[in-house]
Amino acid sequence: MNPYVLAILLSSLGIGTTLTFASSHWLLAWMGLEISTLAIIPLMAQQHHPRAVEATTKYFLTQATAAAMILFASTTNAWTTGEWNIQEMSNPTALVLITMALALKIGLAPVHYWLPEVLQGLNLTTGLILSTWQKLAPFALIYQISPMMNPTLVITLGLASTIIGGWGGLNQTQLRKILAYSSIAHLGWMMIVMQYSPNLAILNLILYIAMTTATFLTFKNVTSTKLSTLTLTWSKTPMMTTMAMMTLLSLGGLPPLTGFMPKWLILQELTKQNLPLTASIMALAALLSLFFYLRMCYAMTLTIAPNTNNNASTWRQKSSQTTMTLSITTTLALTLLPITPAIMALTT
Amino acid sequence: MLKILIPTLMLFPTTWLVTPKWLWTTTTAQALIIATTSLTLLNWNSETGWTSSNPYLGTDPLSTPLLVLTCWLLPLMILASQNHISSEPISRQRTYITLLTSLQLFLIMAFGATEIILFYIMFEATLIPTLIIITRWGNQTERLNAGTYFLFYTLAGSLPLLVALLILQKELGSLSMLIIQYMQPAPLCTWADKIWWAACLIAFLVKMPLYGAHLWLPKAHVEAPIAGSMVLAAVLLKLGGYGMMRMIIMLEPTSKDLAYPFIILALWGIIMTGSICLRQTDLKSLIAYSSVSHMGLVVAGILIQTPWGFTGAIILMIAHGLASSALFCLANTNYERLHSRTLLLARGMQAVLPLMATWWFIANLANLALPPLPNLMGELVIITSMFNWSSWTIILTGGGTLITASYSLYMYLMTQRGPVSTSIMAIEPSHTREHLLMALHLIPIILLMLKPELMWGWCF
Numbered sequence: 020m021n022p023y024v025l026a027i028l029l030s031s032l033g034i035g036t037t038l039t040f041a042s043s044h045w046l047l048a049w050m051g052l053e054i055s056t057l058a059i060i061p062l063m064a065q066q067h068h069p070r071a072v073e074a075t076t077k078y079f080l081t082q083a084t085a086a087a088m089i090l091f092a093s094t095t096n097a098w099t100t101g102e103w104n105i106q107e108m109s110n111p112t113a114l115v116l117i118t119m120a121l122a123l124k125i126g127l128a129p130v131h132y133w134l135p136e137v138l139q140g141l142n143l144t145t146g147l148i149l150s151t152w153q154k155l156a157p158f159a160l161i162y163q164i165s166p167m168m169n170p171t172l173v174i175t176l177g178l179a180s181t182i183i184g185g186w187g188g189l190n191q192t193q194l195r196k197i198l199a200y201s202s203i204a205h206l207g208w209m210m211i212v213m214q215y216s217p218n219l220a221i222l223n224l225i226l227y228i229a230m231t232t233a234t235f236l237t238f239k240n241v242t243s244t245k246l247s248t249l250t251l252t253w254s255k256t257p258m259m260t261t262m263a264m265m266t267l268l269s270l271g272g273l274p275p276l277t278g279f280m281p282k283w284l285i286l287q288e289l290t291k292q293n294l295p296l297t298a299s300i301m302a303l304a305a306l307l308s309l310f311f312y313l314r315m316c317y318a319m320t321l322t323i324a325p326n327t328n329n330n331a332s333t334w335r336q337k338s339s340q341t342t343m344t345l346s347i348t349t350t351l352a353l354t355l356l357p358i359t360p361a362i363m364a365l366t367t
Numbered sequence: 368m369l370k371i372l373i374p375t376l377m378l379f380p381t382t383w384l385v386t387p388k389w390l391w392t393t394t395t396a397q398a399l400i401i402a403t404t405s406l407t408l409l410n411w412n413s414e415t416g417w418t419s420s421n422p423y424l425g426t427d428p429l430s431t432p433l434l435v436l437t438c439w440l441l442p443l444m445i446l447a448s449q450n451h452i453s454s455e456p457i458s459r460q461r462t463y464i465t466l467l468t469s470l471q472l473f474l475i476m477a478f479g480a481t482e483i484i485l486f487y488i489m490f491e492a493t494l495i496p497t498l499i500i501i502t503r504w505g506n507q508t509e510r511l512n513a514g515t516y517f518l519f520y521t522l523a524g525s526l527p528l529l530v531a532l533l534i535l536q537k538e539l540g541s542l543s544m545l546i547i548q549y550m551q552p553a554p555l556c557t558w559a560d561k562i563w564w565a566a567c568l569i570a571f572l573v574k575m576p577l578y579g580a581h582l583w584l585p586k587a588h589v590e591a592p593i594a595g596s597m598v599l600a601a602v603l604l605k606l607g608g609y610g611m612m613r614m615i616i617m618l619e620p621t622s623k624d625l626a627y628p629f630i631i632l633a634l635w636g637i638i639m640t641g642s643i644c645l646r647q648t649d650l651k652s653l654i655a656y657s658s659v660s661h662m663g664l665v666v667a668g669i670l671i672q673t674p675w676g677f678t679g680a681i682i683l684m685i686a687h688g689l690a691s692s693a694l695f696c697l698a699n700t701n702y703e704r705l706h707s708r709t710l711l712l713a714r715g716m717q718a719v720l721p722l723m724a725t726w727w728f729i730a731n732l733a734n735l736a737l738p739p740l741p742n743l744m745g746e747l748v749i750i751t752s753m754f755n756w757s758s759w760t761i762i763l764t765g766g767g768t769l770i771t772a773s774y775s776l777y778m779y780l781m782t783q784r785g786p787v788s789t790s791i792m793a794i795e796p797s798h799t800r801e802h803l804l805m806a807l808h809l810i811p812i813i814l815l816m817l818k819p820e821l822m823w824g825w826c827f
Contacts, residue, residue, distance in 0.1 A: 299526070317511055
């Protein structure tokens with residue numbers, strides 16, 4: 020892409036999210052969301068491939084719907100209470116509508132249907148931006164309205180997302196769809212603790228961003244988008260294959276890797292709030308996601324030579340990607356559990 | 368504790384930096400030094416209390432025998448793996464030893480933990496290296512299924528345990544075993560309390576394994592390479608037993624009604640899995656089911672919560688750990704020569720490998736609990752305490768002893784006596800390494816006869 024255009028689009032993306040972070044007025048927050056949506060649209064469609072255009076269109080329609088719902092809800096609140104401030108929203112109808120709108124924006128179940136198909140149509144870099152950066156602005160809004168959200172709705176969103184994210188990913192062989200369902204499941208974990216300890220939800224988001232970035236960048240480095248091409252990564256980069264396996268197990272939430280930390284802290288918060296049944300259901304639903312992460316680990320690392328391989332070999336070209344981000348995020352994704360007290364002191 | 372942890376951590380640089388010619392020698396030697404150092408843990412300050420120099424890691428007479436067993440097993444695992452790994456590239460050999468070492472590290476921290484959450488995290492952490500050992504270095508395609516069963520059975524049991532521990536922390540304020548031992552257990556009135564009681568124990572029951580949740584064990588043991596089988600049989604199952612012993616003393620002691628179904632399952636499991644052993648054609652599967660059978664006796668001993676029950680459980684865990692690991696090593700010597708686990712293909716080996724027959728003999732005698740070996744001491748103590756708990760159990764436990772004797776004898780007679788299998792053309796003679804391995808397994812069992820107080824736990 021033309022570097023000037025790329026610069027404008029990326030800076031608009033940044034400005035949009037920053038605008039939403041900085042705003043206390045609903046209209047300004049909505050504007051920030053719209054700017055970031057508009058900025059990512061050309062990035063998604065840059066290859067003019069029909070599948071990419073389809074993904075772009077679906078993304079645009081869902082995000083526009085969500086933004087319109089946000090506008091509607093905030094004007095309803097302003098009409099009944101006269102208040103445009105985000106943290107002073109009090110009309111219950113408006114709150115429910117805003118929660119559903121933000122759920123549609125980030126892809127929580129039961130309004131998650133767009134996420135796997137959109138993510139599948141994108142290349143890995145744009146998919147990474149969609150999975151990580153585009154979640155930040157809606158989360159800033161959710162964080163601010165979290166004390167006022169309807170508890171039943173929030174727990175429903177959280178439980179449904181974890182279960183659907185786990186079950187939906189079970190039949191997938193395309194990596195981007197697997198990562199979409201993984202995103203849905205992790206967002207479920209974030210939502211469920213949002214009203215009890217919003218800072219824990221933000222911590223979960225940050226750690227999820229680190230782990231997902233590591234995963235996306237690994238896949239980009241070996242240019243594989245399917246489970247079958249994952250089987251050949253060991254011949255390109257054996258060390259990265261091993262590290263990717265550990266990152267996937269971290270996404271699955273296995274101790275002693277970092278991914279266990281948010282799950283542990285969230286389960287602790289839920290039990291402190293006398294919700295042990297919810298906690299147990301969340302924990303067991305995480306096992307569903309673990310199954311497809313484990314399947315990826317099997318395909319990638321645990322069946323390497325001298326075991327026979329049924330897939331056609333791909334070209335082993337040296338990747339020109341810089342690996343600094345990958346190494347930093349992989350390190351974060353694997354080793355943060357022992358410093359949990361420090362991280363908790365920093366974030367809660 | 369650090370005098371064992373730091374050398375184990377230092378085994379990582381050793382593995383990666385030493386020259387390939389000296390890799391196996393150096394790692395085995397360092398692991399043996401760690402094992403010898405771990406024997407100093409047996410010097411308890413007080414006979415029932417904790418010996419700990421810091422608030423996080425400590426040892427007491429319950430955890431020390433298991434710690435020593437774990438440390439002793441690492442050089443044995445490295446010795447056993449030396450042959451079949453030597454054909455791989457050097458970095459894979461180093462990775463394999465790194466996996467064994469990291470497993471060792473997590474196990475030491477699990478057995479030494481005083482905070483129950485640390486125990487939980489280390490308990491779960493042992494899953495990843497074991498999974499990698501089973502699925503990457505196992506030999507048949509069924510190993511993937513085995514790894515999945517292993518991981519998911521254990522996690523399905525242990526995630527409710529995590530929630531139960533967090534509930535316990537909310538109730539009591541602390542999860543340090545040093546503190547909880549002085550607190551009153553809460554009475555179990557509501558259904559939710561009873562489910563919490565079950566959640567505390569199910570993880571360990573699946574790990575032991577209890578008969579109803581044992582399906583992962585034959586798969587995992589059979590598909591794992593020799594080091595995986597050894598560590599699974601000798602230590603990982605005992606992790607479940609240790610956890611159960613720690614948890615059950617903190618739970619309501621009058622929960623005897625709740626324990627009934629599990630005791631029944633355990634006792635019935637002894638008979639059932641023993642009977643399955645009599646019909647097995649796969650040698651490793653036979654030993655795996657025999658492990659389930661012995662562990663059923665341990666589970667029953669722990670669940671009745673009497674002093675003799677606990678003592679018997681620890682003795683049987685240690686003795687079974689060594690004996691079962693020895694049997695797996697013997698099965699591996701057959702596998703390395705014939706590349707098959709079928710029992711019938713390795714018949715009459717006494718005529719071919721007479722010295723190995725000695726080890727087969729002693730290991731099988733240990734398995735069938737011959738006096739005066741500690742296996743018998745453990746089994747007898749448990750059977751006696753169960754008889755005291757209810758006279759009817761003698762039918763099941765006595766029948767179990769009979770069946771254990773039958774299949775152990777069957778295993779010995781099938782592999783060693785009788786005509787030599789006609790399909791065997793030429794067999795490698797026994798390596799000195801294999802003899803050393805068997806000696807290092809069986810001599811500790813014999814030595815433990817002389818000072819069994821080391822294994823008696825709190826009931827000195």
